[in-house]
Amino acid sequence: MPFPHDPAGRHRAIAGIFTERARGVRDWDAPSPVDGWLARDVVRHLVEWFPGFLEAGAGVRLDRGPSVDDDPVAAWTTHADAVQALLDDSETQTKVLSNRHVGDVPLPQAVDRFYTSDVFMHTWDLARATGQPDRLDEELANEMLSGMQEHDEMLRASGQYGPKVDVPETADITDRLMGFVGRDPSWVPPARAAEDPVGQDG
Numbered sequence: 001m002p003f004p005h006d007p008a009g010r011h012r013a014i015a016g017i018f019t020e021r022a023r024g025v026r027d028w029d030a031p032s033p034v035d036g037w038l039a040r041d042v043v044r045h046l047v048e049w050f051p052g053f054l055e056a057g058a059g060v061r062l063d064r065g066p067s068v069d070d071d072p073v074a075a076w077t078t079h080a081d082a083v084q085a086l087l088d089d090s091e092t093q094t095k096v097l098s099n100r101h102v103g104d105v106p107l108p109q110a111v112d113r114f115y116t117s118d119v120f121m122h123t124w125d126l127a128r129a130t131g132q133p134d135r136l137d138e139e140l141a142n143e144m145l146s147g148m149q150e151h152d153e154m155l156r157a158s159g160q161y162g163p164k165v166d167v168p169e170t171a172d173i174t175d176r177l178m179g180f181v182g183r184d185p186s187w188v189p190p191a192r193a194a195e196d197p198v199g200q201d202g
Contacts, residue, residue, distance in 0.1 A: 002137070002139050003137055003139070003140055006108075007087055007108040007109060007111055007112035007116070008084070008087035008088050008108070010112060010116055011083060011084060011087055011111065011112065011116045011119075012084055014116055014119050014120050014123070015080040015083070015084065015116075015119055017123055018046075018076070018080070018119050018122070018123050018126065019076065019077060019080060021123060021126050021127050021130070021132050022043065022072065022073050022076050022077075022126065023073055024130065024132050025039055025072070025073075025126070025130045025132075026130065027039065027130065028040040028072050030129050030130055030189055031129060031189050031190060032125050032126070032128070032129035033124075033125050033128050033129065033183050033184065033187045034125055034183075037125075038129075039072075039126060039129040039130055040068050040069070040072045041068075042122050042125045042126045042129065043068050043072045043075060043076045043126070044068040044072075044075075045122065046076070046079070046118065046119060046122060047064075047065070047068060047075050047076060047079040050062075050079075050083070050115050050118075051064070051079075053099075053114070053115075054097070054111075056099075057097040057098050057099045057110070058095055058096065058097040058098070058107050058110075060086060060095070060107075062079065062082040062083065062086070063078060063079075063081075063082040064078065064079070065077070065078025065079060066078075083111065083115070086107075086111070087108060087111060092107050092108060093106075093107075093108060095107040097110035102114075117144060120136065120137075120140060120141075120144070121136075121144075121177070121178075121181060123136065124136060124174065124178055124183070125183070128187065128188075128189075129189060131189070134174070135172070135174050136173070136174045136177065138172075138173050138174075141173040141174055141177045142173050144177060145173065145176060145177045145180055148180060148181075149180070161180075161181045161182045162181075162182025162183075163182055164179060164180055164182065165178075165179040165182060165183065165184050165185070166179065167179040167185055171185065
């Protein structure tokens with residue numbers, strides 16, 4: 001079933017999938033595809049950058065959960081519930097987010113464009129880091145990749161994405177989107193357990 005196209009419905013669907021992946025994590029210290037990040041840092045990124053962006057641009061303060069270091073699942077679900085409550089609030093429809101880089105944007109559209117899309121892509125990071133299903137919704141992935149390709153130079157200059165990783169033209173849309181934003185679609189977590197010394201020298 002395709003994702004809803006309204007900001008509240010789309011966030012509910014995308015955040016819900018991220019919640020499923022967060023609850024499926026067995027090792028929050030597993031390396032992630034983002035250089036230098038552990039699995040918990042994927043959650044940390046989402047719950048830390050957006051509240052400040054929202055408060056500075058729209059004067060809205062979100063409820064905060066526990067530390068990601070103490071309870072990453074609760075940190076995420078508290079945050080996601082707060083964003084959903086904001087989008088479900090009828091008063092949000094008349095609010096505007098102002099930012100010197102993007103100008104004035106209706107708040108629901110700003111959440112959808114800048115934040116929900118970030119959750120969508122980072123779902124791949126968390127899933128791949130922790131050995132869970134990582135294929136993204138094809139319709140939305142196609143929509144996002146098409147939009148990004150039109151602004152390739154601007155996005156690359158912003159420093160938000162690393163150099164593109166070449167993937168075969170026959171690759172599926174998840175791999176092509178991840179390659180575009182600088183992830184290596186073939187990345188797999190390195191073995192974290194100590195290897196059996198017998199296996200080293202026979």
